[in-house]
Amino acid sequence: MSSVKRTSRDIRTANRYEVLRQIIAKSPTSRQELAAATGLSLATVATLVGELLDLRMITEVGFEDSAGGRPRGLVAVNASGGALIGVDIAETYVHVELFDLALNVLARAEENVRPGESLPEQMVGHVAAAVGSVVAQAGTEGARVLGVGVSVPGQVDRATGISEYAPNWDWHDVPLLDLLTEHIAYPLYLDNPLRAVAVAELWFGAARGRGDAAVITLGTGVGAGLVLDGGLHRGVSNSAGEWGHTTIVLDGRLCHCGNHGCVETYVGAPGIMLNLRELSPRSTLLHPEDQTATIAALARGAARHDPVAVKVVRDTARYLGAGIADLVNLFNPEVVVLSSWVAAALGEPLVAEVREAVARHALPRPMAATEIVLSQIPSDPACLGAATFALEGALQSVGQKPGTRAAPAASRSRPAVRRRGRPEERERLREHP
Amino acid sequence: MSSVKRTSRDIRTANRYEVLRQIIAKSPTSRQELAAATGLSLATVATLVGELLDLRMITEVGFEDSAGGRPRGLVAVNASGGALIGVDIAETYVHVELFDLALNVLARAEENVRPGESLPEQMVGHVAAAVGSVVAQAGTEGARVLGVGVSVPGQVDRATGISEYAPNWDWHDVPLLDLLTEHIAYPLYLDNPLRAVAVAELWFGAARGRGDAAVITLGTGVGAGLVLDGGLHRGVSNSAGEWGHTTIVLDGRLCHCGNHGCVETYVGAPGIMLNLRELSPRSTLLHPEDQTATIAALARGAARHDPVAVKVVRDTARYLGAGIADLVNLFNPEVVVLSSWVAAALGEPLVAEVREAVARHALPRPMAATEIVLSQIPSDPACLGAATFALEGALQSVGQKPGTRAAPAASRSRPAVRRRGRPEERERLREHP
Ligand SMILES: [Zn+2]
Ligand SMILES: [Zn+2]
Numbered sequence: 001m002s003s004v005k006r007t008s009r010d011i012r013t014a015n016r017y018e019v020l021r022q023i024i025a026k027s028p029t030s031r032q033e034l035a036a037a038t039g040l041s042l043a044t045v046a047t048l049v050g051e052l053l054d055l056r057m058i059t060e061v062g063f064e065d066s067a068g069g070r071p072r073g074l075v076a077v078n079a080s081g082g083a084l085i086g087v088d089i090a091e092t093y094v095h096v097e098l099f100d101l102a103l104n105v106l107a108r109a110e111e112n113v114r115p116g117e118s119l120p121e122q123m124v125g126h127v128a129a130a131v132g133s134v135v136a137q138a139g140t141e142g143a144r145v146l147g148v149g150v151s152v153p154g155q156v157d158r159a160t161g162i163s164e165y166a167p168n169w170d171w172h173d174v175p176l177l178d179l180l181t182e183h184i185a186y187p188l189y190l191d192n193p194l195r196a197v198a199v200a201e202l203w204f205g206a207a208r209g210r211g212d213a214a215v216i217t218l219g220t221g222v223g224a225g226l227v228l229d230g231g232l233h234r235g236v237s238n239s240a241g242e243w244g245h246t247t248i249v250l251d252g253r254l255c256h257c258g259n260h261g262c263v264e265t266y267v268g269a270p271g272i273m274l275n276l277r278e279l280s281p282r283s284t285l286l287h288p289e290d291q292t293a294t295i296a297a298l299a300r301g302a303a304r305h306d307p308v309a310v311k312v313v314r315d316t317a318r319y320l321g322a323g324i325a326d327l328v329n330l331f332n333p334e335v336v337v338l339s340s341w342v343a344a345a346l347g348e349p350l351v352a353e354v355r356e357a358v359a360r361h362a363l364p365r366p367m368a369a370t371e372i373v374l375s376q377i378p379s380d381p382a383c384l385g386a387a388t389f390a391l392e393g394a395l396q397s398v399g400q401k402p403g404t405r406a407a408p409a410a411s412r413s414r415p416a417v418r419r420r421g422r423p424e425e426r427e428r429l430r431e432h433p
Numbered sequence: 434m435s436s437v438k439r440t441s442r443d444i445r446t447a448n449r450y451e452v453l454r455q456i457i458a459k460s461p462t463s464r465q466e467l468a469a470a471t472g473l474s475l476a477t478v479a480t481l482v483g484e485l486l487d488l489r490m491i492t493e494v495g496f497e498d499s500a501g502g503r504p505r506g507l508v509a510v511n512a513s514g515g516a517l518i519g520v521d522i523a524e525t526y527v528h529v530e531l532f533d534l535a536l537n538v539l540a541r542a543e544e545n546v547r548p549g550e551s552l553p554e555q556m557v558g559h560v561a562a563a564v565g566s567v568v569a570q571a572g573t574e575g576a577r578v579l580g581v582g583v584s585v586p587g588q589v590d591r592a593t594g595i596s597e598y599a600p601n602w603d604w605h606d607v608p609l610l611d612l613l614t615e616h617i618a619y620p621l622y623l624d625n626p627l628r629a630v631a632v633a634e635l636w637f638g639a640a641r642g643r644g645d646a647a648v649i650t651l652g653t654g655v656g657a658g659l660v661l662d663g664g665l666h667r668g669v670s671n672s673a674g675e676w677g678h679t680t681i682v683l684d685g686r687l688c689h690c691g692n693h694g695c696v697e698t699y700v701g702a703p704g705i706m707l708n709l710r711e712l713s714p715r716s717t718l719l720h721p722e723d724q725t726a727t728i729a730a731l732a733r734g735a736a737r738h739d740p741v742a743v744k745v746v747r748d749t750a751r752y753l754g755a756g757i758a759d760l761v762n763l764f765n766p767e768v769v770v771l772s773s774w775v776a777a778a779l780g781e782p783l784v785a786e787v788r789e790a791v792a793r794h795a796l797p798r799p800m801a802a803t804e805i806v807l808s809q810i811p812s813d814p815a816c817l818g819a820a821t822f823a824l825e826g827a828l829q830s831v832g833q834k835p836g837t838r839a840a841p842a843a844s845r846s847r848p849a850v851r852r853r854g855r856p857e858e859r860e861r862l863r864e865h866p
Contacts, residue, residue: 011444155798164798212669224763228661235765236645237802242762245796247755250682259758259794322680325692326759329675330657332668361692363678365588365597369670 027076086387128183147390196385198225321357460509519820540570561616580823629818631658754790
């Protein structure tokens with residue numbers, strides 16, 4: 001059995017994503033503009049626009065004059081055509097956001113997770129409470145939830161909904177989707193933050209309209225979501241993107257994965273703290289046990305040209321430069337995006353150092369083709385990305401009969417969707433199949 | 434302008450490749466078997482088979498009984514329906530092979546390249562002589578050449594046919610396709626050996642029928658051709674796959690690329706010689722200035738359990754293990770194939786050590802999904818891959834008017850094709866548009 005899966009159905013789904021992405025980026029717009037922006041034929045665009053109109057994800061909003069020709073029909077995203085929920089489960093918090101279909105945030109909820117409260121049932125309780133909160137806050141909008149995307153750290157089996165391994169909590173084979181289904185009646189989509197952040201950049205950020213991109217998550221953990229040929233690369237068992245465990249120093253620092261010298265041990269928040277401690281063990285910049293405070297102190301220190309802070313940022317950029325050069329040489333991407341809280345905190349001064357460091361390590365030809373930029377997504381990109389998985393789920397199911405599984409030829413890229421609830425709820429859900 | 438390029442035309446080309454790949458792998462075969470093997474619909478397979486019949490790349494070869502039903506028409510590759518030439522330009526030789534459409538070798542020629550003879554004009558002279566030789570040897574088959582694929586080391590701009598940088602000869606911006614066109618009248622397709630070797634494995638080797646694969650070239654130079662979603666990943670400027678310049682030892686050995694600690698400096702043939710020299714400076718296994726003899730001596734030494742040879746193979750496998758684990762963590766491929774002459778010489782003993790080393794460095798989930806195997810392609814895989822680029826070129830041009838450029842939406846993945854010759858030759862070429 002061949003693994004060549006690019007069926008016409010997959011293409012149609014990818015094109016549907018691309019057309020909606022363009023409409024969200026620029027509303028109102030015409031079919032002609034969409035054809036020009038996507039490279040698709042006008043006939044294909046017209047068909048896809050028709051499907052999105054049928055789903056009430058977009059609406060007709062009048063006409064524009066075209067010079068001398070027939071007036072052109074304009075469409076815009078139907079912000080109130082449905083709601084999406086994104087859940088970001090992290091080490092110390094659970095963030096939940098409810099979005100309209102234009103991906104504006106309508107409601108937010110946050111739960112703090114105290115150390116030792118990291119049993120799966122406790123985490124599911126936090127998620128259920130926060131989801132309940134945003135639905136209640138959103139009022140009538142909350143009644144139109146199309147799906148809930150959930151981002152959970154570590155290795156996730158998207159098809160079965162199992163969290164196979166979450167190193168920070170020592171979770172092994174937790175049936176997270178089943179646990180969530182007991183509390184949440186909407187279609188659920190589970191994945192990890194590397195891919196959530198990448199899909200957020202692909203739909204709404206610096207990777208939009210790019211063929212190949214790498215989205216670096218720089219937080220406590222480190223990784224790279226890979227956008228290849230305009231879509232997210234998942235790999236054969238949905239674990240692609242573990243760039244944080246690239247060996248850059250053979251026999252270097254011990255990593256929690258068991259390997260030595262992983263890039264994460266030098267550029268994740270704990271690694272940066274160690275860079276600081278090795279340089280200046282008694283530095284006042286160091287807040288032991290508090291990653292956020294230390295990174296914030298380093299950012300302020302670098303801004304006032306404190307030599308220790310400047311040196312730590314430069315050392316961190318040097319490790320990042322070597323690791324990002326590996327990506328540039330290997331993939332030859334159009335853009336590398338630095339995302340997540342450590343990148344946001346250290347900001348442009350870090351990115352400027354990183355650009356120089358990558359240029360020292362990478363080959364000239366792929367380097368010349370690559371931009372290195374800071375993410376411009378303002379809020380929690382893992383929440384936005386998780387909600388985007390729910391949006392993709394709703395778009396992917398167009399034309400499928402409710403409750404049926406995907407066709408075999410496309411099933412590898414389609415997540416398990418669990419639904420629960422009273423019969424009338426199920427009926428409502430099926431209106432948005 | 435969006436970079437989402439997966440138009441229906443691209444899919445049709447990819448599916449045409451896949452159907453012909455299956456027919457070459459198993460002839461005769463039926464449309465029903467092809468549909469089962471590719472996951473395509475019977476209607477799609479029937480259309481694609483019709484196109485291949487029109488091109489005379491395949492023929493009808495009778496019927497088979499299907500239990501109780503109508504007899505099924507069988508098709509087979511039409512070996513004599515055309516010829517393909519593959520050219521492998523290496524540091525010390527030029528290999529040229531002429532293949533029939535079943536990719537059997539009909540003729541071979543080899544030119545030795547002496548040190549100091551590496552000017553572009555000299556190299557083109559060698560290629561022209563060897564191509565002339567295989568065409569003459571092949572007789573009437575030589576009259577049906579559909580195209581010539583040329584593999585040249587370094588960074589190649591496939592669209593313009595320029596060898597941008599070949600480090601071993603210090604070539605910069607050599608207009609190689611223009612130079613070759615002065616001597617060779619067939620359509621020419623230029624690319625580098627990393628991608629040639631990968632496409633050979635994709636069509637005829639361990640990557641056939643796999644979604645995601647990495648094909649490691651282990652020779653004087655080192656790299657990885659990436660097969661993603663059943664197709665070759667080229668990157669935005671056709672320079673993806675430079676895995677040889679992945680940093681595994683920060684501040685390690687100086688590489689000719691200017692970086693330090695590249696995987697190539699430890700596992701390319703000169704790097705392996707240095708591993709040996711560092712371990713045992715006066716070893717009789719070492720043949721200074723002769724990579725081939727040294728690698729062969731190491732292979733023989735390891736076979737007779739010579740402790741120095743065993744240790745050098747193990748050290749080399751350790752560096753390879755770290756570098757391949759980076760690929761496994763990042764891409765999550767189904768298979769990693771070790772190819773080229775160093776891998777062939779050191780063989781299964783090396784691969785067994787590499788498997789253990791990768792397992793020590795990689796994460797369990799992607800590791801569990803990946804096979805690590807030695808290439809089973811018997812002859813020069815760069816020649817076979819280069820000929821495959823010519824085959825792909827012939828398949829890609831189906832339905833295009835002769836002489837026209839590709840449609841913009843698909844042009845990024847389509848190479849420049851140069852044609853030259855007397856008018857009657859041009860007419861003949863256009864029969865296979
Ligand atoms: Zn690690
Ligand atoms: Zn290098």
